[in-house]
Amino acid sequence: DQQVKQNSPSLSVQEGRISILNCDYTNSMFDYFLWYKKYPAEGPTFLISISSIKDKNEDGRFTVFLNKSAKHLSLHIVPSQPGDSAVYFCAARGDKIIFGKGTRLHILP
């Protein structure tokens, strides 16, 4: 039973364009959503989060949007940079923090 789903295993985006990573969840009890970035053989690095009472949170090039009625959130990165190439995990917090399987983002030169 996958409560947090990232349906795109990978995504390729041209440098300078917008990267949009998507995430769906099933549990209405989640109260907090998080995005992490991960490089191989390193721990996940926290990027940005959003409370369930908000619909948007912005931090520099990163913006997270939450659509509670659709149980959907997305991470927008603009403009995309080569250093953004990594695996991005969506996570949701209820009584524990559940992660999606990740989306590998490739930024093309």
Added chain:
Amino acid sequence: DSGVTQTPKHLITATGQRVTLRCSPRSGDLSVYWYQQSLDQGLQFLIQYYNGEERAKGNILERFSAQQFPDLHSELNLSSLELGDSALYFCASSPPRGGEAFFGQGTRLTVV
């Protein structure tokens, strides 16, 4: 540097053996989480402790156990190891108010 320290970084051991992974949370954080990441898989939640007490449990095998000590560091014990236990094991901590969790660099366990 997230402030979460995990030791050892690498561990190679034989099937049937027992190992202990250690995690020191960030200063002031009361919650500790353990996750397992197998090859090309997502992060599987194992267990969470809050201020010494077990708070939530995920898909943790009976051969695995954990605890959080009074100084808030945590240990994950893996016993009767099997080849399939080879994975990256991550620890994370979060502050009392909740919110985001910060991860350590992980322990790579290889069972041979």
